[in-house]
Amino acid sequence: MSHLIAVLASCLLLLAPLTRAEGPLFPPGVRATADGLMAAALDDALALELVTSLSTEIGPRLAGTAQEARARDWAVDQLKKLGFSNVRVEPFAVPLWVRGDERAEILEPFPQPLAVTALGGSTATDPEGVAGDVVAFSSLAALEAAPDGSLAGRIVFVDEPMTRTQDGSGYGVAVGKRRATAYEAERLGAVGALIRSVGTDSHRFPHTGQMRRLTEDGGAGGVPTAALSAPDADQLRRVLARADQVSVRLVLTPQLLPPSRSGNVVAEIPGREAPEEVVLAGAHLDAWDLGTGAVDDGAGVAIVVAAARLLKALPEPPRRTVRVVLFGAEEVGLVGAKAYAEQHAAELEQHVIAAESDFGAGRIWRFDTAVGQSALPTTAAIRAVLHPLGIGPGSNSARGGPDLTYLREAGVPVVGLIQNGWDYFDLHHTPDDTLDKIEPAALAQNVAAYAAFLYLAAEVETDFRK
Amino acid sequence: MSHLIAVLASCLLLLAPLTRAEGPLFPPGVRATADGLMAAALDDALALELVTSLSTEIGPRLAGTAQEARARDWAVDQLKKLGFSNVRVEPFAVPLWVRGDERAEILEPFPQPLAVTALGGSTATDPEGVAGDVVAFSSLAALEAAPDGSLAGRIVFVDEPMTRTQDGSGYGVAVGKRRATAYEAERLGAVGALIRSVGTDSHRFPHTGQMRRLTEDGGAGGVPTAALSAPDADQLRRVLARADQVSVRLVLTPQLLPPSRSGNVVAEIPGREAPEEVVLAGAHLDAWDLGTGAVDDGAGVAIVVAAARLLKALPEPPRRTVRVVLFGAEEVGLVGAKAYAEQHAAELEQHVIAAESDFGAGRIWRFDTAVGQSALPTTAAIRAVLHPLGIGPGSNSARGGPDLTYLREAGVPVVGLIQNGWDYFDLHHTPDDTLDKIEPAALAQNVAAYAAFLYLAAEVETDFRK
Numbered sequence: 001m002s003h004l005i006a007v008l009a010s011c012l013l014l015l016a017p018l019t020r021a022e023g024p025l026f027p028p029g030v031r032a033t034a035d036g037l038m039a040a041a042l043d044d045a046l047a048l049e050l051v052t053s054l055s056t057e058i059g060p061r062l063a064g065t066a067q068e069a070r071a072r073d074w075a076v077d078q079l080k081k082l083g084f085s086n087v088r089v090e091p092f093a094v095p096l097w098v099r100g101d102e103r104a105e106i107l108e109p110f111p112q113p114l115a116v117t118a119l120g121g122s123t124a125t126d127p128e129g130v131a132g133d134v135v136a137f138s139s140l141a142a143l144e145a146a147p148d149g150s151l152a153g154r155i156v157f158v159d160e161p162m163t164r165t166q167d168g169s170g171y172g173v174a175v176g177k178r179r180a181t182a183y184e185a186e187r188l189g190a191v192g193a194l195i196r197s198v199g200t201d202s203h204r205f206p207h208t209g210q211m212r213r214l215t216e217d218g219g220a221g222g223v224p225t226a227a228l229s230a231p232d233a234d235q236l237r238r239v240l241a242r243a244d245q246v247s248v249r250l251v252l253t254p255q256l257l258p259p260s261r262s263g264n265v266v267a268e269i270p271g272r273e274a275p276e277e278v279v280l281a282g283a284h285l286d287a288w289d290l291g292t293g294a295v296d297d298g299a300g301v302a303i304v305v306a307a308a309r310l311l312k313a314l315p316e317p318p319r320r321t322v323r324v325v326l327f328g329a330e331e332v333g334l335v336g337a338k339a340y341a342e343q344h345a346a347e348l349e350q351h352v353i354a355a356e357s358d359f360g361a362g363r364i365w366r367f368d369t370a371v372g373q374s375a376l377p378t379t380a381a382i383r384a385v386l387h388p389l390g391i392g393p394g395s396n397s398a399r400g401g402p403d404l405t406y407l408r409e410a411g412v413p414v415v416g417l418i419q420n421g422w423d424y425f426d427l428h429h430t431p432d433d434t435l436d437k438i439e440p441a442a443l444a445q446n447v448a449a450y451a452a453f454l455y456l457a458a459e460v461e462t463d464f465r466k
Numbered sequence: 467m468s469h470l471i472a473v474l475a476s477c478l479l480l481l482a483p484l485t486r487a488e489g490p491l492f493p494p495g496v497r498a499t500a501d502g503l504m505a506a507a508l509d510d511a512l513a514l515e516l517v518t519s520l521s522t523e524i525g526p527r528l529a530g531t532a533q534e535a536r537a538r539d540w541a542v543d544q545l546k547k548l549g550f551s552n553v554r555v556e557p558f559a560v561p562l563w564v565r566g567d568e569r570a571e572i573l574e575p576f577p578q579p580l581a582v583t584a585l586g587g588s589t590a591t592d593p594e595g596v597a598g599d600v601v602a603f604s605s606l607a608a609l610e611a612a613p614d615g616s617l618a619g620r621i622v623f624v625d626e627p628m629t630r631t632q633d634g635s636g637y638g639v640a641v642g643k644r645r646a647t648a649y650e651a652e653r654l655g656a657v658g659a660l661i662r663s664v665g666t667d668s669h670r671f672p673h674t675g676q677m678r679r680l681t682e683d684g685g686a687g688g689v690p691t692a693a694l695s696a697p698d699a700d701q702l703r704r705v706l707a708r709a710d711q712v713s714v715r716l717v718l719t720p721q722l723l724p725p726s727r728s729g730n731v732v733a734e735i736p737g738r739e740a741p742e743e744v745v746l747a748g749a750h751l752d753a754w755d756l757g758t759g760a761v762d763d764g765a766g767v768a769i770v771v772a773a774a775r776l777l778k779a780l781p782e783p784p785r786r787t788v789r790v791v792l793f794g795a796e797e798v799g800l801v802g803a804k805a806y807a808e809q810h811a812a813e814l815e816q817h818v819i820a821a822e823s824d825f826g827a828g829r830i831w832r833f834d835t836a837v838g839q840s841a842l843p844t845t846a847a848i849r850a851v852l853h854p855l856g857i858g859p860g861s862n863s864a865r866g867g868p869d870l871t872y873l874r875e876a877g878v879p880v881v882g883l884i885q886n887g888w889d890y891f892d893l894h895h896t897p898d899d900t901l902d903k904i905e906p907a908a909l910a911q912n913v914a915a916y917a918a919f920l921y922l923a924a925e926v927e928t929d930f931r932k
Contacts, residue, residue: 052704056576056701056704056705056708057576057705057708058576058578059576059578059701060578060579067577067578110522110523110524110525111533112524112525112526112533112758113526115897202900202902202903203669203671203898204671204757204896204897204898204900205669205670230902231758231898231900231901231902234900234901234902235522235525235758235900235901238518238522239522239523242522242523291670292578292697292701430670431581431670432669432670432697434668434670434697434700434701435697435700435701436668436696436697436700437668
């Protein structure tokens, strides 16, 4: 750590004369410190070590399971070891759905297996499964237009593709079918449903993901519903084009167990002058059970913890408190996000700004904000500091990450350090979410951006509220 | 078909004056016909239609199964429909090994599942599996050096990587561990074995493939052995680096069933002047059970059938007979290849030359031969005809495809139309061997090269023998 301080100090000395003219809103020392943090981040191995440790020593960590509890223990250990203050778990209750057997096959006319995975919250079939003729829909809208009860005994197949984009904007559209198909199929009288995976790859990995949010007293309802990998959806489409009648068997035996416990892991760098004012850096600790949660969201955990650790290494802490929140139970319906907003309702007024890293490990290329007009000069100045990392200006309609939803709705200003997600939905919610998919240099660029952002937001006196 | 004839005829007229000077070994009309065949192939959709049909309507087709029998029926239908002569199945017996449950997990210290698949011919564990501490070896050579009985109760892990190459030369080296690990582990007293997949990708797909050849009266022996996907092998390596003791459970329940039937599907274009002289074009019809056998070897089936069909469309057949052989039971140990060599032993002297397409659907970039010195001017002239397709000169030590092994050993000359296999072992023997991985333009280039080669080899009077 002393080496790090020396590096930061020398950066400060070197950069101060150069930066005075560029960052009029920040005193020269502040700008130099931000530059020094970025330089240090690009050489820092901590983020890679953290995501390696989390994805190797814990791996899959579905909300409410023993694996997720182990991930909380891991996080508390790491955060304490790194010297953070007020390290704690803030527990909450969570419904517990666990995967069972899952398989599907074309029975007629061309018998062969199909690669499927149950959607999170899906109801179960009998152990022998359900079988029926397949009725295909090219979109969720087409499915919604079908009349009640018109598909008795059938298996619905929604073959709507997802558009690949750098900013992930294809997801919001595509996820509709994942959320709604089970219930629409039930309305139509179907015995089961298949969707083309919400994803952009063409590998034989089905993508899981939550349907409707589970309730504590029961499941999400709907018919048993699974995702097909993209090559399997293509295959089923081709088979349907070659035969009048195509029957499929679907076996899904997930279970809804009694409600379990989850928790958010919180750690702080108490502010030097305004400790009650909180700059929040979030990520989520839970991950789907199919992969090892390296990209979603081990990378985010690593990025925000490594960035905050750089701030801890400064000669003195920033003015405001920097709070790292590693949310639990994000994937199953933002359960940790809701718990945090409820448990901290009284202090949300003093959450001055928040950011979440939950879009993998691609490079950040855009800085979005959702702040008051009077704060725009400050966020523009922050963006100027981030510019050497390849980060350009964005909009003032940031949504922040998913775990910031309730905070944003409660008036907490948010920013979006927007990552390049071109490849993100190739891996998202699949078994292929593994450590090898993370590019170390891109991960370090993320740490650099978060470190500078958190430092500057915590150092200034700006009120970011609308 | 009449349109095709018109295209070929016009190509012949157009190209004849240009090619007279370039191909002194071939009469101008022959060279022009070869050029016309290549031009027609690049515009021909048949190969893509065939591989689409085979991989969609049949899909997986493991040797000896009902799926492989359906593939033979499919092939006979297609070949008859396309107008080939002497279309027939030449049956033979084959051992029948079928996959069962397969899963593995790290029990301690970091519990999590591992993605595995049984190697072809593996023995089975109990339904509850075997468990033991893992002992890792960085290579097969290191495993072979371990003393007899030194790993009682352990699980062997051979973590030898495979080198990615354009010519597939990494495979011959890497496949050694797949063939030998089960028996070496047995010698050491281990209860099970894991290998890093023989493959070059970093996706969560384990690669299957045959161990030792199965005998008709029993299995291949050895301990139960599975392949780990590359990310899982990396994960297990990391876990071993972080813990003194790592225990794994392995469940594999494949079954060795009573011997079954397979067959080679044969079709011909009888020669115009020397029908007893055979130019053989091969591929294999069987495919591993995990994927749909699009790349391995649906592509090869499509390439040789589509190429031969172009020859059928010529105004008159070539001098020699062109024989298409779609081998059965290649993957489980060249059983069809052996049966063919035995059943045709009396006429192998009259197999003038043979080629097999069994390396995916990448572009052909090199023309290897294994012919007598006196035939080299002819093969050089054939290579010159193929040059516009981007095909360069190779060696005179071709091995031909795997199904040509016994023919080559019996003295049949072979050529290698060598494909770019840079990505081939990303998919090879995995669930991800699906139609979307085939690039139609590259497939057509293959058809063009086979069409020209088959035509020229069947038209000339050259004796290719050593």
